[in-house]
Amino acid sequence: xxxxxxxxxxxxxxxxxxxxxxxxxxxxxxxxxxxxxxxxxxxxxxxxxxxxxxxxxxxxxxxxxxxxxxxxxxxxxxxxxxxxxxxxxxxxxxxxxxxxxxxxxxxxxxxxxxxxx
Amino acid sequence: xxxxxxxxxxxxxxxxxxxxxxxxxxxxxxxxxxxxxxxxxxxxxxxxxxxxxxxxxxxxxxxxxxxxxxxxxxxxxxxxxxxxxxxxxxxxxxxxxxxxxxxxxxxxxxxxxxxxx
Numbered sequence: 001x002x003x004x005x006x007x008x009x010x011x012x013x014x015x016x017x018x019x020x021x022x023x024x025x026x027x028x029x030x031x032x033x034x035x036x037x038x039x040x041x042x043x044x045x046x047x048x049x050x051x052x053x054x055x056x057x058x059x060x061x062x063x064x065x066x067x068x069x070x071x072x073x074x075x076x077x078x079x080x081x082x083x084x085x086x087x088x089x090x091x092x093x094x095x096x097x098x099x100x101x102x103x104x105x106x107x108x109x110x111x112x113x114x115x116x117x
Numbered sequence: 118x119x120x121x122x123x124x125x126x127x128x129x130x131x132x133x134x135x136x137x138x139x140x141x142x143x144x145x146x147x148x149x150x151x152x153x154x155x156x157x158x159x160x161x162x163x164x165x166x167x168x169x170x171x172x173x174x175x176x177x178x179x180x181x182x183x184x185x186x187x188x189x190x191x192x193x194x195x196x197x198x199x200x201x202x203x204x205x206x207x208x209x210x211x212x213x214x215x216x217x218x219x220x221x222x223x224x225x226x227x228x229x230x231x232x233x234x
Contacts, residue, residue: 037174048164057158064181
């Protein structure tokens with residue numbers, strides 16, 4: 001089960017995230033995850049469609065193993081580290097700062113700064 | 118690199134396999150491997166073509182991990198265990214006894230008997 005299907009647990013202001021911010025955060029997080037999965041599905045369709053050799057089969061498996069490991073690390077929905085997670089998603093073009101509108105200006109500023117590092 | 122691309126090393130009668138039998142064995146082994154890979158590629162094309170969900174992506178990865186493990190175990194080209202390997206391939210419909218023609222009648226009989234166990 002991927003992050004998209006996890007339930008959103010609304011804690012009361014966990015480490016400075018209001019319920020409204022939590023909703024925005026979860027939506028943005030799922031948006032980025034959905035985009036990355038969509039791109040991955042397109043890549044898989046392309047690779048499988050043109051697959052013609054033994055090596056291509058095991059290369060695909062290696063590729064998927066790497067992608068899974070990478071995404072497991074990237075999509076970690078914990079409020080304690082979420083600013084860093086969002087900064088990486090913005091940096092990698094999977095999310096725009098506009099899509100985080102509604103978070104406090106302090107959070108947006110931190111995410112923006114970290115995304116340019 | 119899969120078994121298909123391994124070089125055939127012609128030992129002098131290793132554990133009762135003449136050079137002629139070694140050639141036949143290698144050909145039959147590669148034939149079965151090629152068949153299984155071909156089926157796998159068809160399966161991958163089908164699964165990728167109809168892929169529409171997050172779960173399907175990671176299910177495909179799990180499937181490929183299992184298949185790789187299974188095939189690594191199944192395709193073990195060592196003369197000491199080759200009768201058993203062939204018996205399993207025959208049992209699983211990946212090779213017919215006819216395709217082992219040229220091996221000694223003693224070997225064929227052992228493979229045939231083990232394939233029915």
